[in-house]
Amino acid sequence: MPKVSDAYVEQRREQILDAALRCFSLQGLHRTTLDDICADVGLSKGAVYNYFKSKKEIVQALRDRSAADEEAPMSPLVEPGGLEGLRAVAREVFGRMDDRSERDARRVGAMLWSEALLDSEILRSQVDSTEAYRPKFDAAIVAAQEAGTLPSSIEPRALSVLILGAVIGVQLQHEWEPGIDVGAVGEAFDALLTASGNA
Amino acid sequence: MPKVSDAYVEQRREQILDAALRCFSLQGLHRTTLDDICADVGLSKGAVYNYFKSKKEIVQALRDRSAADEEAPMSPLVEPGGLEGLRAVAREVFGRMDDRSERDARRVGAMLWSEALLDSEILRSQVDSTEAYRPKFDAAIVAAQEAGTLPSSIEPRALSVLILGAVIGVQLQHEWEPGIDVGAVGEAFDALLTASGNA
Amino acid sequence: MPKVSDAYVEQRREQILDAALRCFSLQGLHRTTLDDICADVGLSKGAVYNYFKSKKEIVQALRDRSAADEEAPMSPLVEPGGLEGLRAVAREVFGRMDDRSERDARRVGAMLWSEALLDSEILRSQVDSTEAYRPKFDAAIVAAQEAGTLPSSIEPRALSVLILGAVIGVQLQHEWEPGIDVGAVGEAFDALLTASGNA
Amino acid sequence: MPKVSDAYVEQRREQILDAALRCFSLQGLHRTTLDDICADVGLSKGAVYNYFKSKKEIVQALRDRSAADEEAPMSPLVEPGGLEGLRAVAREVFGRMDDRSERDARRVGAMLWSEALLDSEILRSQVDSTEAYRPKFDAAIVAAQEAGTLPSSIEPRALSVLILGAVIGVQLQHEWEPGIDVGAVGEAFDALLTASGNA
DNA sequence: CATGAATGAGCCTTCATTCAT
């Protein structure tokens, strides 16, 4: 019978993950030490190890936590769906890239993209979360094609890879060069998509 | 004064970089040790340190070396330029993503994208090399717009960020999921671009 | 002042010691953690620390507890005493080495033999308990010599060391190689002792 | 091609093992840290790890090294063999127990007896080395029985276990209580063995 | 009395870097 509630445990885990996110964003996954995280969260090493049994588990938890955040902006794919859905998602996603409060999450997210190349568990989580909403992407594309607002010659799956790729790549460039006007990039995407439908 | 010719030195450096590329591709920048690289290249640690004064310098050299490889496929931007140039570049770039012989380079390249978030020198090299051909991108886009084959409402710079982003993001996804059909993605890109010009 | 009876306290202590014995037998004195013991006994760490003020004290208590068990089989040394007493003790001791229910106690006992080399308190307890019955050994030997059933040229003290040593060493070998037939070893001891008396 | 000779490597390994033996004898296997060993041998930790890849490997090497030392005193079992061989071995073994220069080896040896209960590799080495000379023991006993100098009713294997056990147990007692006169114990053994043959 | 979260010293191990040969 635990002395503290599950909510307390969950809260502690979140605190630790928040600290880890800050540290990772600042120093990277590998240069951040457990001591850094402990100092940031204000707990001893032993305490942290009561909530996560290894550094890798913290990284995993962070990766899993971000999966949820990635799914939210995809809802327009279902409703209204079609071209409008794709445009709404793009608006949302490109728009959020300037949100300061999510900067650490975006940076660490990008680091995990690299980590996924080397760590099969990270990769699994990464791919799973991407594949979770790819069908919605595909469906929206198909709907747009059927509505005649997107060239029907394009393979839906390929286009969804292309669009998701653009989001990923623009986000990376934006972290490299914060001066990049992601708002304009979003508009360019919107214009391109819209124009291609009027062909 | 060196007893050996510059060519010999350069050759040795290339051998070491080749070995490092293989190791980094396999184990990542941080998990690869100098011993791994030494074992791969068949030299002692002391020898390696005669050509690079630190592990970081090896990483830097690799990053710089890849800059050259990135510039080559961009030549169609100048000649023929315009929409055709953009399409030719895309064809080339997406086409190369399936080239097995460049897989290590692509993987390490992707790792460096992440490293650039943390290391200002890597970032500098990364941004410099990107910015080196971005003007050509922009020029080709402007040319296409003037030729009426691309919507003139799109901000050229934003579109170049979007396109480069797509390349980056598709490459990442392809490394995560080798099953992705990058050829089809290239075609999708081509179709999208072409269609938007006929609006 | 304690709210609970001494009997309750004693019972709890015994439960903890039983758990510790199982853990130590399985993992050794040093590899066993307090958490292991707590898990085995089903108490929290705080509870355990209410009954023993350190891990070392648990080890000590176990060592002290085994002293009692070691004294019991020695009673034949007094009655009937002499060669018969020695033979009876040997029968009893070698016979018990196959008792599954005492296996953990034997294993931990052997671990404490090693620990006694390093810890003066364990050593003290170990030596005290051995020396407690050594006089009886000596007396039985002397009695046998006087009865002419053991060579009088043998120094009693030396023979008692030899016999106790044999018991210790056979027990160790038996734990290393459970296949050893300790019954036969007991008979060999008996035969040797008997034969030497008929010289 | 190693810069240093194999002999140099072997010498370094021996130096480290010697240091480890001193530390283990003083503080035990578990309380001794790598730093203790490094300080004793006068090398850095990194250097020690060039010769042994873990602390456990040092322990193993020590255990294996002692196997050789244990075999040497057993040669009389073959020549002259029989009862005389057994007596000669006993004389040698009990005689060496007072050798100061082998004290650390004896103490660590005893610690390994305990460790063998928990570590299957140590156990393997321990049992292997014991079983290596047990056949010679058995053969000498059989020879003595055939010569009529040992009761033929005794099972040879059981007697060899008993004798080896006596050596082990006496050694342990001697380390606990250095005051024990092992010379006298050796004589007691000799007398017992001799007397039993005259029955 | 019981609980178990928190502490923090300490341990084993790794690895970039140096330097005598």
Place this chain on the structure above:
DNA sequence: TATGAATGAAGGCTCATTCAT
């Protein structure tokens, strides 16, 4: 130049012990 033994600063993780509830 090439070698690889040696260095030593960290880093991840463990665990006996404490103490507020």
